[in-house]
Amino acid sequence: MSGLKQRRMLGGIAVQITALLVGLTIIFPIIYGILGAFKSPAEFSAYPPSFWPKSFAYTQNFQDAFARVPFLRYGLNSLIVALIGTTARLLFAVLAAFAFAFYDFRFKKTLFLVILATMMLPGDTLLVTNYLTVSRLGLLNSYLGMAITSFVGATQMFMLRQSFLTFPRDLKEAGQIDGCGDLRFLATILLPISKPVLVTLSVQSFVTLWNAYLWPLLVTNSTNMRTIQVGITMITSFEDTNYHLVLAGVTLSLIPAFLLFIVLRRNIHRNMTAGALVG
Numbered sequence: 001m002s003g004l005k006q007r008r009m010l011g012g013i014a015v016q017i018t019a020l021l022v023g024l025t026i027i028f029p030i031i032y033g034i035l036g037a038f039k040s041p042a043e044f045s046a047y048p049p050s051f052w053p054k055s056f057a058y059t060q061n062f063q064d065a066f067a068r069v070p071f072l073r074y075g076l077n078s079l080i081v082a083l084i085g086t087t088a089r090l091l092f093a094v095l096a097a098f099a100f101a102f103y104d105f106r107f108k109k110t111l112f113l114v115i116l117a118t119m120m121l122p123g124d125t126l127l128v129t130n131y132l133t134v135s136r137l138g139l140l141n142s143y144l145g146m147a148i149t150s151f152v153g154a155t156q157m158f159m160l161r162q163s164f165l166t167f168p169r170d171l172k173e174a175g176q177i178d179g180c181g182d183l184r185f186l187a188t189i190l191l192p193i194s195k196p197v198l199v200t201l202s203v204q205s206f207v208t209l210w211n212a213y214l215w216p217l218l219v220t221n222s223t224n225m226r227t228i229q230v231g232i233t234m235i236t237s238f239e240d241t242n243y244h245l246v247l248a249g250v251t252l253s254l255i256p257a258f259l260l261f262i263v264l265r266r267n268i269h270r271n272m273t274a275g276a277l278v279g
Helices: 003-036 060-068 071-102 108-120 123-136 143-150 154-165 169-177 182-193 195-210 214-219 228-233 243-278
Strands: none
Touching: 003 243, 060 071, 060 243, 071 108, 071 143, 071 154, 071 182, 071 195, 071 228, 071 243, 108 154, 123 143, 123 214, 143 195, 143 214, 154 195, 169 182, 182 195, 195 243, 214 228, 228 243
């Protein structure tokens, strides 16, 4: 084996080890939280702390968490908000990306840069303005009020525009000659080709909205309208810090995201591969 090949092999091994260590560092809190959900209060407060629970059959934490907080109701609220927000966000993003990719109009580049600039604006700076707007519209304590601020996403629009730009314009013009209108072209040709990108953005949007905490907390005051992330904070109090119950609630909240990723992982992998090939 030549020296160059050996250095490349050692470099590849070093990169893989580094990536493995970084990945383990990122997922360690998730793994520890899931394991902690199966620990008894005595195990959780023991010193030195143990990493593994004595038995995964200990489910009292989940039963107590359900007894304190209506997780099924809160999970349903989060699911409705996430579905409404994800559907509307992708719909607006698809239409905007299609316009920026295939139409020519005045101030097109300037408007696109303005939209991209909103990506650098922290969402917390708009909390007061958004709250006043939602309040004046009478949408407080409603699913629409919790989801409406997520209807437009610059990131989704940008990613879809970049994907649409890879499609040759000549094929679109040929379709127009054959009587294929813009909406038909978008629905029957462009969107099926862009399915991996759409699936990836859908998962990202769903998980973001599912994990939202501050905005649903601000715009809801009814117990029945709380979301699952808000419900987790209601398990504990200043007098009673039951962290093992909190971890049980967190574990329950992770289930939909895990299931969604498992079901759609093939399309996400295709999107990552396509992005690497384009790059």
